[in-house]
Amino acid sequence: MRRIIVLCIATLLLTFPGTDLVAQNTQKKTPPLFKWVNLPRMMPTGVQHGVFQSPSMKQEVGYCIYLPPSYEMDIDRRYPAVYYLHGGRPGSEAKSIGLANYIHRYMTESKSPDMIYVFVNGGPVSHYNLADRENAMGEDVFVNELIPFIDKTYRTIANRKGRGLEGFSQGGRGTTRIMFKHPDLFCSAAPGGSGYATEKRISEENGRESENLVFAAGDNTWDLARKYAESKEPPLRIMLHVGTEGFNYENNLEYMKFLESLKIPFERIIVEGAPHSAQKIYDKRGLELVNFHAENFRRSGAMASE
Template sequence: MRRVVCLVACLSLFAGPSLFAEPPSVPTKSKPASVTDSKQTPKKAKKKPAPFAWVNPIPNKRLHPSLQHGTFQSPSLKQDVGYAILLPPGYSEGESSKRYPVVYYLHGSRPGSEAKSLALVPLLHSAMESKQVPGMIYVFVNGGPVSHYNIPGEPTKQGADVFIDELIPHIDSTYQTIADREHRGIEGFSQGGRGTMRLSLRYPDLFCSAAAGGGGYETERKISESGGRESEKLVFAEGDNTWDLARAFSKTKTPQVDWMIYVGTKGFNYQNNLAYMKFLTSLGIPFERIVVPEVPHSGLKIYEQRCVEIMRFHAANFR
């Protein structure tokens, strides 16, 4: 049953924290503690991430008149799953004569939520409202406990399947979408960039357009080379990674997906994005690229410079 709550306007931008902190520096020689040193305030402990939840209402600072929060009853989880949806300017609920293509946006972090990437909303809406790009629906996905992955043998940790098998049909049956692959795109940043590339390679019959931002392809390579093992406690299905899936896709190259990879030169995944681009080229898999100088690992900061270009990439791919 559809339960959608329309939300009130409030624009705000946010740049999420880096996923990796630099190691503390080690002094070359010790010095006696001064009176000032001895009274220094201890550093605050890092804030722990919020516990994972399948439903996460939109924070007040992210409210926008065209942004809604919705839920659907997941058949596999037997509970509600949340999503956020940005409707284009001029969207009129119930006006079935006008339909729109859809871009599914996969959040970063692990775990994340459907509220994680909503700082992009004002930029997306502004580009459509100013008619720099045509109207599109953007759906912000909840990627599950292990963002956008399935964990073998753990029924409550099937984030990829909940998205592919349940959320997409719900969106197509609830909103005025053009419900075919020629009008369906996927995008994400960081963990969402990994998920975008992996899921578009696995399901090329579902997506015609895929823009993967700042993905951790070195980690994906490690998973490939270790039979699915990312760490001692985290093991994925063998072959469920961007390297093995690209090799498998290169044997047929159909149906063709239009891919883009984007990354900032100051991001900690910059070099491994370059390595993955070289790998795709070696397989004969074409893609577009955007490399943004002097930008760190931040989807928002990349969007502040290249939002319209990325949106136009999807728009051009919708047939």
């Protein structure tokens, strides 16, 4: 019987010479190589790629920026800016720029007012600080270096009244953490598809996400929300968004209940049938997200009614 089984397997391997049964079961994907500067293969209309010199790392860091249709013509005008935090690990400023196709269409069709969108490189572990790894302080590079550079280089409204924050998946986690840590920097925040179950585990295990990945204690979406809830100042306008077919759907509902228990106000967009995809959510409800920021900028006084 054993000889028959061996002969059958040998026959299969001869019939399909490219088949490696062991390799198929054990081969692991090699993580992509991280770089602080990544040139996009294709650039959506209105998007530019740029770099700045990081003061902390003494090296260039890339970013992509969408400038609205009126930017080059209306040279005395200043614009509010939304910073977009991509999903996935490691970071790349080119990851989410496809969303600019939607944003550009909304603005050229006058469905939303003109705004700047900045697409951020999140660092080796996207949008987190890892002090024990060289050049891995992704959050600090964004908050302390990229934002001041953008305000100095482009005609932004350089205060919280004219700044928004948005992200999806890993970027949703980053958006939630950073909005609660730095409510003095943003008046509008829209985290989407965030992995709040992982963030809860980090909270419960004193910063540990895995054996090889440990963050600073308290640096998670659950503990930071509790801290923000103590004062709720300055007030944030928050829009959580998620698709019903996304794998983070249920834990987003749990996090919404958690925010309600803390009496932190927020709005929500739940997209029926949408998977874990920022693009699919923008297909159906992207205009609402863009105009959520625009309305918050109007309320803050950074944008006049158009």
